Amino acid sequence: MMGFFGIQGSPFDEDVDRVTSENNTSEEWGLILEICDRAGSSSASARDCLRSIIRRLGHPDPHVQAHCITLLDACVSNCGRVFHLEVASRDFEVEFRRMLSRSHAQIVQKLRALLRKWAEGEFKNDPQLDLIPSLHAKLCAEAGEKTTAVPAVDPQLAAKEAAAQREQEELARAIALSLKESNATAAPSSGSSALYPRMDTSAADPPAQPTKKVRALYDFEAAEDNELTFMAGEIVHVTDSSDPNWWKGYNERGEGLFPANFVTCDLTQAPPESEPQAAAGSGGKSVQFAAETPVHIDESTMDEALGMLHDADPTGETADHPRLPELEGRVYAMGPLVDAALERADLRHARLTQLSADLVDALNLYHELMRDPKPMFPPAPVYMQPMPMQVPQGMPQVMPPHGPMGPSQPNQPRC
Numbered sequence: 001m002m003g004f005f006g007i008q009g010s011p012f013d014e015d016v017d018r019v020t021s022e023n024n025t026s027e028e029w030g031l032i033l034e035i036c037d038r039a040g041s042s043s044a045s046a047r048d049c050l051r052s053i054i055r056r057l058g059h060p061d062p063h064v065q066a067h068c069i070t071l072l073d074a075c076v077s078n079c080g081r082v083f084h085l086e087v088a089s090r091d092f093e094v095e096f097r098r099m100l101s102r103s104h105a106q107i108v109q110k111l112r113a114l115l116r117k118w119a120e121g122e123f124k125n126d127p128q129l130d131l132i133p134s135l136h137a138k139l140c141a142e143a144g145e146k147t148t149a150v151p152a153v154d155p156q157l158a159a160k161e162a163a164a165q166r167e168q169e170e171l172a173r174a175i176a177l178s179l180k181e182s183n184a185t186a187a188p189s190s191g192s193s194a195l196y197p198r199m200d201t202s203a204a205d206p207p208a209q210p211t212k213k214v215r216a217l218y219d220f221e222a223a224e225d226n227e228l229t230f231m232a233g234e235i236v237h238v239t240d241s242s243d244p245n246w247w248k249g250y251n252e253r254g255e256g257l258f259p260a261n262f263v264t265c266d267l268t269q270a271p272p273e274s275e276p277q278a279a280a281g282s283g284g285k286s287v288q289f290a291a292e293t294p295v296h297i298d299e300s301t302m303d304e305a306l307g308m309l310h311d312a313d314p315t316g317e318t319a320d321h322p323r324l325p326e327l328e329g330r331v332y333a334m335g336p337l338v339d340a341a342l343e344r345a346d347l348r349h350a351r352l353t354q355l356s357a358d359l360v361d362a363l364n365l366y367h368e369l370m371r372d373p374k375p376m377f378p379p380a381p382v383y384m385q386p387m388p389m390q391v392p393q394g395m396p397q398v399m400p401p402h403g404p405m406g407p408s409q410p411n412q413p414r415c
Contacts, residue, residue, distance in 0.1 A: 073117075308324045
């Protein structure tokens with residue numbers, strides 16, 4: 001995957017990270033407009049900016065992805081044709097499809113709406129930008145949707161409407177930036193580091209009346225600062241369960257995010273007993289399910305069930321293996337543990353990706369310093385010791401005018 005994710009980093013990475021930070025409770029329109037000005041200056045700047053945005057779109061946090069979508073739409077609306085040409089490329093199409101296959105359902109909906117907007121707006125009547133309308137038509141055909149035919153309009157009228165809409169957007173951004181600056185001077189920032197920041201002023205404080213209580217099925221150790229650590233059997237107070245994969249809550253250790261499939265709403269369920277020896281490489285914990293059997297990730301059971309399913313007769317003329325229903329039930333019970341293991345693998349992959357990018361930046365800085373011809377320290381002065389003068393033999397030695405002791409010697413009376 002060498003399209004937008006090259007070996008070297010982008011000069012836009014730092015600003016894009018600030019605009020799309022998970023701690024932002026509103027859009028950073030001032031910095032967004034600065035990024036748009038830089039990205040629209042040249043084709044190279046447009047490609048660097050788009051590469052940095054695509055990198056952040058791969059973040060596992062949906063809030064970061066939502067901020068990236070806002071920034072990407074702003075760049076398309078303000079950076080001009082140089083940015084449109086970078087968007088209407090095969091590399092961007094590949095990355096866009098990958099985001100649709102891996103992102104949250106709400107993020108996928110936002111991406112498809114953004115693509116529809118481009119296909120019916122900026123990219124509609126330019127043959128060099130035809131890839132975006134084609135991609136929109138392909139995705140609609142794959143999803144079984146019908147593309148809405150847009151009636152032909154007067155070009156002058158469309159230009160006037162686009163200019164009026166652009167003025168309204170710029171006015172809204174200016175108002176939002178002014179309100180943000182006034183709020184920043186009136187009250188200090190709360191400094192909350194939550195991954196899903198709340199919009200109200202009491203986001204950092206846990207609610208007095210929790211929405212609901214859940215019991216942890218097995219241990220979860222926080223991999224990020226905005227996650228919540230708990231042990232199997234503990235009670236967690238849930239404050240936000242809008243996301244189907246990650247919930248937000250708090251316990252006596254603090255407040256943060258945790259996987260939704262690590263907990264259960266059944267508070268009467270007993271904590272998991274000590275787990276049996278799991279299959280090699282599973283890393284999962286045993287937990288008591290409704291089947292009243294200890295469940296762990298067993299790869300041999302999965303392989304055996306797959307083999308029986310492969311050998312089964314689809315016509316139904318031959319009876320299935322008598323153990324197949326039992327193995328299917330056991331494999332289905334492993335589903336939450338498999339999902340939890342995949343979530344942990346995704347988090348570790350995201351951290352390794354970030355560490356890899358930091359390492360590449362450090363190596364580039366090191367090589368740049370090594371290639372710099374300027375010395376880091378000035379050369380030390382070299383002091384030369386004077387050599388004694390050699391007088392030829394037979395010539396009288398000429399003494400200094402002040403005598404052998406130099407000018408500091410006082411005059412002595414002569415006898």
